[in-house]
Amino acid sequence: MENDAKADGTAADTLPYALAEPVAPLVRRVLARNPSPFTYTGTQTYIVGAGSEVAVIDPGPAEPEHLDAIVAAIGDARLVAICCTHTHRDHSPAATPLKARTGAPIIGCAALTLTDTGPRADASFDATYSPDRVLGDGEALTGEGWTLTAIETPGHTSNHLCFAIEETGALFTGDHVMGWSTSVVSPPDGDMTDYLRSLERLYERKQDTVYLPAHGPLVDRPHRLVRGMIGHRRSRERQIQRQIEEGRTRIPEMVARMYKGLDERLFPAAQRSVLAHLIDLERRALVERFGEDWHLREA
CATH class of the missing domain: 1.10.10 (Arc Repressor Mutant, subunit A)
Known part of the structure; x- marks a missing residue:
């Protein structure tokens, strides 16, 4: 991610890695131990649902500690979907081993593997990602007490999706909108025209009351932030x-x-x-x- 504030993240020994923490209604977060100048404190994997059925959003890197923490957070619930906002390697590699351990389908963004000979600074694409079902714009997943709707938001990557919890007004924004920095838009797949159009689309969605990004703190004034991001660009x-x-x-x-x-x-x-x-x-x-x-x- 492009970061105008030069943040490297908080010291690792003070962060709740490999622990499930409630962060919003129906949502718990498991922080992966992959901090960097591009991932801030690490990738945030979200567990959606408080009953017998849950979904995982952005399972993150395929690190044993992180996978074990996700499985522990799921507990006795049934994992009905493993959802990825996009397929950079800090977001989706854990999807395949998590499917192997739980039997849950991988449902979400389309597969995308791109070879770029230019000086890419963001994480390269995950060649292991193989979805069982690709969600189109407006398509929904349901579980006990929750509904997730896919929102197409190309720009950071061409296959980027956000996911809205219809019952609470929370929006999982992946790398499209983050509270700690702006997202890098890296051609040839990253597209500034699409990115700005996707920002405008989110700004028009007045039903979203909080953003839960894949990196950094939750955003409790999302429309003000998006307006500022458009102005910044x-x-x-x-x-x-x-x-x-x-x-x-x-x-x-x-x-x-x-x-x-x-x-x-x-x-x-x-x-x-x-x-x-x-x-x-x-x-x-x-x-x-x-x-x-x-x-x-x-x-």
């Missing part, structure tokens, strides 16, 4: 245009100027997001490229 594209006006026509030059103080480990992610903005601006006939150089397009 529009401000960033204007900043990119100013960089070009001032003669910085290559992405590394722009990033060095625009992201002063950013953790150097996150520079590749910032470069990918700037590229995504430039591709969006190019589609709108506002800039054009000549090799590695970008120029404003004359009216």
